Amino acid sequence: MPATRTLRAPAELVAAGLIAAADLAAVEVVAARYAVALTPAVAELIDPADPADPIARQYVPTAAELDTRPEEMSDPIGDAAYSPLNGLVHRYPDRVLLTPLLVCPVYCRFCFRRSRVGDGGATMTEADIDAALAYVLARPKLREVILTGGDPLMLPPARLRRLVARIAAIPHIEVVRVHSRVPLSDPGRVTPDLAAALQSGRGGAAVWLAVHVNHPRELSDKARDALALLADAGVPLLSQTVLLKGVNDSAEVLDVLMRALVRNRVRPYYLHHPDLAPGTAHLRPSIAEGQALMRALRGRLSGIAQPTYVLDIPGGFGKVPVGPDYWDGGVGEVRDPKGRTHTYPG
């Protein structure tokens, strides 16, 4: 029977047929370490009979997460080193991140903030928000505020509206960017009220929404309706995809996903190499594999469907594109998507 509420306890996952009873003890240990949640919208996308189901791999906890490698870190992209205030990360000169809450509708098994998300107590207080906005106001070089988390669309629309309006009213802020999984994982939350909350910056900053989506099956009918509601309301949409072993590490899957995004008025933005989050080695392909996939996409997708393949350098040193590189400036050669080289007078 389909789930009618969010599944959180390992025993509920056994009852839903998503994990075997024999795995319960190990998954209890995983769940004590990292948050677990699958919304009904996500649970119903999973085929429990398929041991390699790409949706299950993203959300259903497994014993593999108990294997923490020496290179993995609880804060892989170094948020803490750039956090002068609670809930604010200032890594780049022109933008800051705010994490108004660390709660999500679902908890992804590869999340780079997995050591922190799921903590309802980490929600920024009104005093934290006031301090963060005063910080932004005092720094005219800032141009963009990114609301992330956690998932900012878990905020009640009235609170989201107030927050967006306050940020957008800061004279030097041009863009408010919101990162979310909600349109796919809990599409019922996307209502005209929520779209209006995102538009409360009108007249001030532009509000963009970056949707995190990793597999074409996540673009269910309800998810596509949610995206259409946002696009019709005038919210520009971007996508973020994490490259994951056994989920989307094939040119065919990425091709279908990127085309579906464009068809649904979402501009593919980033393909993230997975971060060195603890217990996620089983989901990480190599950078060489990611580059080969990007080369394949370059040969088969139009420019508006091409994401940029990026790596967040561990330790907080920033995000950089990691190729593949088509131009060898040293010898004046350029490589085409099929790997053939051509000369060009640099």
Ligand code: SF4
């Ligand atoms: S929705 Fe985002 S922040 Fe939440 S668990 Fe997934 S990746 Fe992490």
